[in-house]
Amino acid sequence: xxxxxxxxxxxxxxxLSWMPAAATGIIEMIMIALAYLTLFAVLGLFLVLxxxxxxxxxxxxxxxxxxxxxxxxxxIADALKLLSKELTGTDKADKFLYNLxxxxxxxxxxxxxxxxxxxxxxQAFDINIGIFFLIAISSIGxxxxxxxxxxSNNKFALIGAMRSGVQTISYELSVxxxxxxxxxxxxxxxxxxxxxxxxxxxxxxxxxxxxxxxxMIYMIAGTAETNRAPFDMVEAESELGAGFHTEYSGxxxxxxxxxxxxxxxxxxxxxxxxxxxxxxxPFGITESIPWLGVFWFMIKTFALVFLMMWFRWTxxxxxxxQLLTLEWKYLLPINxxxxxxxAIIIWLNFTIQF
Amino acid sequence: xxxxSDIYHGIRTLLTGMGVTGKYFLHSRKGAITQQYPDNRDTxxxxxxxxxxxxxPHDENNEHSCxxxxxxxxxxxxxxxxxxxDRQVDPETGKKKKLIDKHIYHLGMCTQCGLCIDACPSDAIxxxxxxxxxxxxxxxxxxxxxxxxxxVRAGVxx
Ligand code: SF4
Ligand code: SF4
Numbered sequence: 001x002x003x004x005x006x007x008x009x010x011x012x013x014x015x016l017s018w019m020p021a022a023a024t025g026i027i028e029m030i031m032i033a034l035a036y037l038t039l040f041a042v043l044g045l046f047l048v049l050x051x052x053x054x055x056x057x058x059x060x061x062x063x064x065x066x067x068x069x070x071x072x073x074x075x076i077a078d079a080l081k082l083l084s085k086e087l088t089g090t091d092k093a094d095k096f097l098y099n100l101x102x103x104x105x106x107x108x109x110x111x112x113x114x115x116x117x118x119x120x121x122x123q124a125f126d127i128n129i130g131i132f133f134l135i136a137i138s139s140i141g142x143x144x145x146x147x148x149x150x151x152s153n154n155k156f157a158l159i160g161a162m163r164s165g166v167q168t169i170s171y172e173l174s175v176x177x178x179x180x181x182x183x184x185x186x187x188x189x190x191x192x193x194x195x196x197x198x199x200x201x202x203x204x205x206x207x208x209x210x211x212x213x214x215x216m217i218y219m220i221a222g223t224a225e226t227n228r229a230p231f232d233m234v235e236a237e238s239e240l241g242a243g244f245h246t247e248y249s250g251x252x253x254x255x256x257x258x259x260x261x262x263x264x265x266x267x268x269x270x271x272x273x274x275x276x277x278x279x280x281x282p283f284g285i286t287e288s289i290p291w292l293g294v295f296w297f298m299i300k301t302f303a304l305v306f307l308m309m310w311f312r313w314t315x316x317x318x319x320x321x322q323l324l325t326l327e328w329k330y331l332l333p334i335n336x337x338x339x340x341x342x343a344i345i346i347w348l349n350f351t352i353q354f
Numbered sequence: 355x356x357x358x359s360d361i362y363h364g365i366r367t368l369l370t371g372m373g374v375t376g377k378y379f380l381h382s383r384k385g386a387i388t389q390q391y392p393d394n395r396d397t398x399x400x401x402x403x404x405x406x407x408x409x410x411p412h413d414e415n416n417e418h419s420c421x422x423x424x425x426x427x428x429x430x431x432x433x434x435x436x437x438x439x440d441r442q443v444d445p446e447t448g449k450k451k452k453l454i455d456k457h458i459y460h461l462g463m464c465t466q467c468g469l470c471i472d473a474c475p476s477d478a479i480x481x482x483x484x485x486x487x488x489x490x491x492x493x494x495x496x497x498x499x500x501x502x503x504x505x506v507r508a509g510v511x512x
Binding site: 054056057058059060061062310311313314315330334 | 361368371372374375376378379381382385386387388390
């Protein structure tokens with residue numbers, strides 16, 4: 001973490017004081033990895049709790065309110081329960097792939113988390129092809145789903161996994177193209193650079209009409225990529241049991257479950273970074289205090305997460321053919337047209353900048 | 355052209371839907387329909403239409419309006435009702451009359467279908483709204499609906 005934040009510098013010099021330089025690098029990498037793993041677990045648990053609470057409120061229920069203050073520790077209790085459960089498996093399952101599958105999902109979502117700038121310089125890995133990396137990584141996760149469905153020797157799991165393949169492959173096209181529309185504005189794939197550009201107005205303001213269209217398409221396709229309702233063909237409880245993770249239990253199931261929620265966070269975080277200025281505060285009100293960037297980043301991201309939950313508890317589910325119609329007949333042509341529109345707007349200098 | 359109107363229509367209806375659920379979301383604080391049951395045991399009132407068990411209301415003179423016509427017994431698909439009756443001389447008119455001895459109701463066999471209540475010509479039985487019907491022994495589920503010493507209200511005819 002090449003950072004100018006005081007706290008990380010302090011840790012760096014502290015570790016250097018009793019370690020050779022080579023070991024310091026490794027120690028710091030491990031510390032960062034641990035920090036991200038903690039973030040992963042805490043975020044996952046919090047998002048599950050949030051989902052349950054928000055779902056309850058949308059349905060005029062109360063939601064979990066027994067464990068701890070307002071049910072705050074409900075998901076922790078659930079996680080402990082899952083930890084203590086037996087890991088079952090089917091008879092003729094391909095044991096190696098079966099055990100490997102959850103890690104594909106977890107690792108891909110962790111790798112995606114690593115590139116986000118949570119605040120100025122608070123970023124583990126400022127790669128210069130940031131957006132490209134994110135798009136690539138977020139489609140690796142589907143391999144985990146396919147492996148899990150294939151190896152567990154269960155036809156429902158297999159159908160769920162195949163649907164997931166169809167869905168992710170079609171919709172990541174829209175995610176990519178809608179992000180590409182915004183890349184036309186920024187002229188860079190690097191996430192820190194993208195945020196730098198937004199100092200003169202968030203991209204959704206800078207790009208106005210095409211940016212709003214791109215945002216809508218991104219949210220639709222992003223929801224589809226995370227396999228959430230209304231696009232939950234993969235887990236379709238009413239048709240497929242639990243879909244690709246039907247045969248998983250205990251902690252391995254929890255990995256799938258957490259990864260799904262982290263993926264939702266990742267989609268929202270990409271949306272925040274690309275459309276809503278990442279950690280930048282509105283109108284630069286807290287520009288002098290860089291660590292508040294984390295606060296703004298989280299607020300915006302959770303607002304988008306809430307939007308996705310709102311979708312989930314409002315919209316009716318799609319059939320598989322409707323799903324593909326929506327992507328190939330509507331989103332894709334609109335997206336291509338939108339890119340041209342954005343290019344024209346930039347060419348004629350019609351962008352709004354402060 | 356229907357392509358574009360489809361898109362417009364789709365977005366508009368989705369936004370309408372989000373408006374409705376958003377309204378629910380904002381009102382969930384006050385309007386939550388969840389009953390936190392054992393906590394609010396004292397205040398919880400069941401709805402009028404809730405079917406707990408069949409009871410026979412008695413008035414203050416310990417009189418009910420069951421004539422012992424057995425229509426409920428015939429209507430019940432499970433045989434949950436047994437009427438034990440007798441022909442007795444009515445003390446007022448001096449004529450012989452069918453009078454009920456025991457109206458036996460097996461809650462354990464009842465499916466809460468309500469056919470007996472619909473069949474009763476004199477509205478002698480109705481639904482009670484109690485729902486804590488668990489008991490420790492099966493025999494406690496067999497109930498005699500008419501109270502001991504009760505008699506049919508004067509003027510209620512078959
Ligand atoms: S409610 Fe239905 S099952 Fe129960 S006693 Fe009446 S007729 Fe029989
Ligand atoms: S409860 Fe009603 S239907 Fe049943 S025997 Fe009495 S009067 Fe007849």
